[in-house]
Amino acid sequence: MTRALLTPVLRTLPWRALAAGGATALLLAGIPRMLSGAPDPWLGLISLRGAALALALGLAFLLDDPARHITSAxxxxxxxxxxxxxxxxxPWAALCWTAAVFLVPGEARPPVGALTLEAIATAVFALAAxxxxxxxxxxxxxxxxVSTWLLCTAAAAFLLLPDNWSLLVTPDDPRWTDTHERWAMLLAVALVVGTRACVEPLRAWRLGSLAGRAQRAAPL
Structure with a gap:
């Protein structure tokens, strides 16, 4: 069954949105390399965070399905x-993120593990929403x-969160470790919410089962 679904699902993926998100991410990550002068670690950090947001915005369209009400049957x-x-x-998202990381010059590249955690959490939040x-x-x-909500949430996280709850700190900030512990908790919450949201409502499942039984029982 899964093999039979691979080709149809692959064809219906929103490749334009995914490609736009990936291209924007690579463009943002390449900004520090385009500029002359010594690499700026702060610019590298901002570029990679922008790349992570761009990838998440592309993934926000992953579940778009114009034929949803047909495929649900x-x-x-x-x-x-x-x-x-x-x-x-x-795999596409992982490849784009890896390329974005290596586009940032080594001297300006922030801790990759922590930024990857931020990128994964942002992407999972988009998918969960x-x-x-x-x-x-x-x-x-x-x-x-979802993309509009994600942009507003990113702006709110940057402008409105108090200092002791900031999610966007620099590597030399003493709150760096605590901040990424919060990112890990946010990722766990997003995974739970997303997993729960993927489960079909019980009532809809029962109605579908009853309809199927009635159709099978109907005389030809």
Whole structure:
């Protein structure tokens, strides 16, 4: 069943949005290398954070499916359909992030592990929000709403969070370790929310089962 779904799902992925997110990420990560003079660690940090946000904005469209109300009738549960989309997009996202990291000059490159944690958490938040919208509504394209929400959330995190809860600190800041412990907690929350949102509502499953039984029982 999974093999039969690979080609159709691969064709329906929002490749334009994913490509735009990846291209923007590489462009932002390459800014420190384009400038003359000594590499600036602060600019490298900002560039990689911008690249992480661009990738997450592209992934926000991953669950867009104009044929959602048709494919929901196939005998494949939503967790498998969503998981297959994520599995197909994950290598692309990992490749784009790796390329973005190496585009930043070594002298200006921030700690890669910590920035990768931020990038993964941001991407998972985007996917969890998209899955939650799909679960709670009938929209077929949550990507636009999720990308707008993600941009507003990033701006709020930068401007409104108090200093002791800041999520965007520099490597030389004594709060660096504590901040990334909070990033890890946010990632765990996003994983739980996203996993829960991928589960089909029990009521809808029951209604679908009853409809299927009635159709099978109907005389030809």
């Amino acid at each position: 196939v005998p494949v549960r939503r967790p498998l359909r969503v998981g297959l989309r994520v599995a197909l997009a994950a 998209a899955a939650l919208i799909i679960r709670r509504s009938t929209v077929t394209g949550p990507g636009t709403a």
